[in-house]
Amino acid sequence: MEKKKIIIDTDIGDDIDDAYALSYLIKERATELLGVTTVYRNSLQRAKIVSALLHTLNETHVKVYAGNDYPYKSSFTVEKFEKVLPDGRPVIPHYDDTLAFFPVEEKGAAEFIAETAERYPGEVTLLAIGPLTNLADVARKYPSSYKKLKGVVCMGGCFAAKKAEWNIRCDPEGAAIAAAGGALFRYIGVDITIRTSLDKAETERLMQIRSPETPLLTKMLQKWIDTHPGRKPTMHDVLAAAELTESFCGYAEGKIAVALEGAEKGMTVERQDGGDAAYAVSFNREAFMQRFFRVMETDGAADAATVKNVG
Secondary structure, eight states, X not given: OOOEEEEEEEOTTSSSHHHHHHHHHHHHOOEEEEEEEEOSSOHHHHHHHHHHHHHHTTOTTSOEEEOOOSOSSSOXXXXXXXXXXXXXXXXXXXXXXXXXXXXXXXXXXXXXXXXXXXXXXXXXXXXXXXXSHHHHHHHHHSHHHHTTSSEEEEEOXXXXXXXXXXXXXXXHHHHHHHHTSSOOEEEEXXXXXXXXXXXXXXXXXXXXXXXXXXXXXXXXXXXXXXXXXXXXXXXXXXXXXXXXXXXXXXXEEEEEEEOOSGGGTTXXXXXXXXXXXXXXXXXXXXXXXXXXXXXXXXXXXXXXXXXXXXX
């Protein structure tokens, strides 16, 4: 069976689930990863993190493209524990100078996505696990190419409650453009993904996995735990990644738009001018967690020696 062609668009380096989503898809080996694009606040540093992780997974043939740092209208958030560059952008929490030498392509994210959609019309699924600014850039600059995507699987939105979820809230104007641009969306909202939070035993199990990528992932996970005391690691983005090839969720369909005014700003709402979309309404946590650990505990094909130069 031919593997599903995918691009991952990610804000890796803040929360921990993006990194595990990338690792999960590589280790699962059920998709063909055509490239990875990064978005929000400091995309180049995020791209370096992706490149380093791909290195540990022995997937150096996968190219990485930095995208847009700045939301369309909103200001981005800088956390109290983050260092800030002279231009106002933060140093991404999981980035450090040991990652600086990992390669990133000169071509921008939007151009890469558009070119790939043209090369494989109707075949490429984009996994969006960050703010949707890069997708909005494609929809605005390359509208016909954007419509040639097979679809977008998005960790974003909230459908069981009135809440502006993080990935949408970071750039609601960009998300609105992306949602209305003509690509078919499948949302896995935070009301579903919050159920992937790990208890203490599950977190310890994850940190004890012996694979080439574990030292880098564990370093990132521990930093997240240290800077977010009392919060549980939650595999929001891994669930969205897993839904590319398996079904752990049940879905409803509707016309979904992103509200841009009033108290609803940043919320995913159903209305007639919205784009055609499916959104998750149920979730089999037990089946997902079994599959997650089965994949993550698989011995990777990477040479453990590659870890020596990472982190």
